[in-house]
Amino acid sequence: MSHLEIPRLPSVRDVNISGKKVFMRIDVNVPIDPETGDILDDRRIKIHSMFIKKMLEDYQPALVLASHQGRPGDDDFTTMEKHAELLSKYTGRDIRYVPDIIGPRALEEINNLKPGEALLLDNLRLLSEEVIEAPPERQALTIMAKRLSAVFNIYVNDAFATAHRSQPSIVGLPLLMPSCMGPLFEQEIAAVRRVFNSAESPRIYVLGGSKVRELLRVIENLMRNKLADRILTTGLLAQLFLAAKGVNIGTENMKILEEKGLLPLVPRARYILLRGAPIETPVDLRVEVNGDVRNTYIGGITGVAKDIGENTMQIYSDLIRDARIIVMRGPAGVIEDERFREGTLRILDAVYSSNAFTLIAGGHLASMVDESKLTSRIHVSTGGNALLLFLSGEELPALKALELSAKMFLGW
Template sequence: MPCLLRNGEVIPTIDDLDENYGVKGSKILVRIDINSPIDPRTGRILDDTRIRAHAKTIRELSERGAAVVLISHQGRPGEPDFTSLEPHSKVLSDRLGMTVKFVDDVIGPAARQAIKELKPGEILLLDNTRLVSEEIIEATPEKHAGSIFVQRLAPLFNYYINDAFATAHRSQPSIVGFPMLLPSAAGRVLERELHALSKLYKPEERPRVFVLGGGKVHDTLRILEYLHANRAADRILATGLVAELFMVAKGINIGRKNIEVLEAKGILALVPRARRLLLRGLPLETPVDFVTEHNGEVRVEAVGTGIEGVIRDIGPQTISMYSEMMKEARLIVLRGPAGVIEDPRFRKGTEELVKSAAESNAYVIIGGGHLNVIASNLGLADKENMHLSTGGGALLLFLAGEDLPGLTALAKSARKFFPQLSAKHST
């Protein structure tokens, strides 16, 4: 079953690729995202979550008899985590229980020779794609199809698979160029993401409750503008700096110290935009109490009595109120922590909201980053009604209604190489 985008476009899956072309005996280029936290002193990979996530796609393609070549990036040029992918190949070998070969080349003679020699069922990881200067250029799929990067590698492959939702918001050669030249499909990670996110625009998945917090206030405001314009949210529960912004927009006194924090972060300038959304009827709730820090003392302060300390988390009454509001939801999206979760004293609000969502009857989408860690630590990651998104920037832009270049490229490829799928779903 192919994936459908909100505009009705079709993206083939591995099953569609196998049914229409045949995977066995083929060479497949697979774009994954194993960009991981690296210890700058030792070069050791600190978190292999993304590596483990792609194991299913890689193992399945190998077991179906394909020669599998993997490409990914790690860090940015000039940054401490811009490294070779050789350590990643060793971790991936451990997670797969299969040998993952590695070549310290991307598009040069060594890489191309290793690809040519790869046998069915074998797996090869090429080095960091960002060693190729073209990979940091943003351009159209058509332009990238003519890049040296794509032109050097594409003739060596039968098919291309994108399994990297977390990079789908980039319009770079390894993401958008190959689908223009090769039959292409979504890997299992990308497929799961798209099936989860498809619930955001299914009319039967209501009421929809969005719990939005964290520090990326500018991005969250864009999401709120899109959600309201498209009437996609039935209720929005604000936490973190997002809540503070909207409380100021409502005329609620959050205390001088918190106003200073918002001013220092450039958030006060967003108050007019937030106020316009409220005047247009944005269904947004704000906290009624907070956990604050005042002169080194941690305490709970109610909004109505005035707030003296610096806001660090939502308070117990807010946790109870928000948890109650989630009970009747059919779909819950959580993005961004409710408090300063780096400090265990201010982690309870986030943990309780994640638990309440998991205990509801709703399908729950957890928006990457810190919340994924919280859900995993609480033992909730494998719950049937929970989807932990691998996307950061990609999920943000998707929720804000923007097209993701990686998905657009796959949809274009489908029209060219899978016209029967596009025709079937357009009728």
């Protein structure tokens, strides 16, 4: 299955979840303050809450929610207690936190849960099995999957952001019970389908951020399948392509590419250009020199590049306004610094004023979106990394598991 062949996947309308005991995998993995343990950005929790509330109202399931938070050993690895508090706040329902996953306490709480009620299990990655990646058939044999599947009627995956993972809660459980995608997952798939199946053009991709290797794979896949009319590059990706063109980007920026291990990618970027990829690179950059911010044209760069320049902002904005399909991944500059946010904001303003269907691929870029300017034609994905892999042509394990489950239990 390639990304161009998204399988038919069951939704909550295809399985009977009314009044049933339902395990729903969500993704409320959020930034955590390492000093206080406080949640710094609860956007994901708000989004999931909207869909959780609707599911409880429409179907009255006995709903058990589960997510991971961080990785063992990291500063953001913590319990789900505060997540449950926010889910309760935003749904207006009592989402009870259970400090257990597959132990006696959790199983008792699950068995006693009544239709229309909901609870949140503890951080799934407290279980070592959930940290290991393996094929669905192997994950279905884990203690975690077996024990949970014994107390549920239906599995719902509403965590598209984890679709690139092959862990028990994502690919093991669907092989043990009737399964479907949740409403948020379905919305994500619909947005991706619209982007890839649309015959409309121009189709413009705006690519930036720190994951340069992954973005090169995305570009190669877009070329292979003739999916992009223009690819507007920003950030380190833009600097890599400028270097591949033989443009002098300054010793400081070349040193940064070297320190990040990106210089060996220059020949690959050059080959992409020689094959005729519709790559656009900045004509000017916003740089920092000894604490001062300057706008500098390509070819005469001194200082560290931290945003696209004024003229590039205008050129990119004009192209975006004429687009019919837009996909954005990554900010245009170092948005942690207020002085280098303008490029990202100007590009987003062009998106708001265009008539294009736009898919914004989560991550740091999502934090810059003005929600008051969003319309039905702009989809902000919760799945940055999953969507990035999807764009690069990789199979997403979660989709495969749901497809297998549909064949096993629904006869599809």
